[in-house]
Amino acid sequence: xxxxxxxxxxxxxxxxxxxxxxxxxxxxxxxxxxxxxxxxxxxxxxxxxxxxxxxxxxxxxxxxxxxxxxxxxxxxxxxxxxxxxxxxxxxxxxxxxxxxxxxxxxxxxxx
Amino acid sequence: xxxxxxxxxxxxxxxxxxxxxxxxxxxxxxxxxxxxxxxxxxxxxxxxxxxxxxxxxxxxxxxxxxxxxxxxxxxxxxxxxxxxxxxxxxxxxxxxxxxxxxxxxxxxxxxxxxxx
Numbered sequence: 001x002x003x004x005x006x007x008x009x010x011x012x013x014x015x016x017x018x019x020x021x022x023x024x025x026x027x028x029x030x031x032x033x034x035x036x037x038x039x040x041x042x043x044x045x046x047x048x049x050x051x052x053x054x055x056x057x058x059x060x061x062x063x064x065x066x067x068x069x070x071x072x073x074x075x076x077x078x079x080x081x082x083x084x085x086x087x088x089x090x091x092x093x094x095x096x097x098x099x100x101x102x103x104x105x106x107x108x109x110x111x
Numbered sequence: 112x113x114x115x116x117x118x119x120x121x122x123x124x125x126x127x128x129x130x131x132x133x134x135x136x137x138x139x140x141x142x143x144x145x146x147x148x149x150x151x152x153x154x155x156x157x158x159x160x161x162x163x164x165x166x167x168x169x170x171x172x173x174x175x176x177x178x179x180x181x182x183x184x185x186x187x188x189x190x191x192x193x194x195x196x197x198x199x200x201x202x203x204x205x206x207x208x209x210x211x212x213x214x215x216x217x218x219x220x221x222x223x224x225x226x227x
């Protein structure tokens with residue numbers, strides 16, 4: 001069974017702190033997705049990766065295929081980073097295949 | 112581009128009523144998906160479609176139906192609403208690139224449904 005687990009479930013940080021959110025999955029992937037869900041409910045894709053590391057602004061995503069583990073890092077966190085961060089595992093052999101989602105990590109960054 | 116749009120934003124249904132949640136995308140994506148999100152739970156796939164005329168069940172399809180007559184539209188139908196269907200529903204779409212196994216999914220703003 002394909003399972004995706006995130007930790008921590010909730011995270012509170014002070015502005016400027018370095019943040020790490022972890023994701024472990026049980027089944028080999030085609031790609032690992034990180035998404036952000038805004039307080040208003042909208043969901044946007046941050047990263048899709050199948051190896052190594054990707055960086056966009058202050059966000060960095062890494063993946064270790066052998067350990068079935070991915071991390072999302074936020075450098076110099078800001079209150080506007082407050083959101084739910086969701087990890088999802090895509091395991092299909094064809095494009096656009098189905099994702100299994102983690103339960104999300106609620107991040108609150110205080111000024 | 113409007114991206115993925117969903118209507119309505121919010122709806123209250125009585126038990127046993129039916130309704131259709133609308134989803135439209137203007138990115139010419141061939142893959143479309145319906146998810147539900149319950150409080151404290153991960154998104155669950157209800158149905159998905161790989162192109163016009165082709166649909167398939169996801170993880171939690173019971174109580175729902177879909178159709179895909181055009182590339183743009185992927186409506187989700189609830190025939191006999193039940194309290195267990197109270198949730199937030201998200202539609203998403205993605206494209207297909209030859210040789211790539213996964214693509215980014217683009218989400219609509221969601222429909223909040225309350226069944227009383």
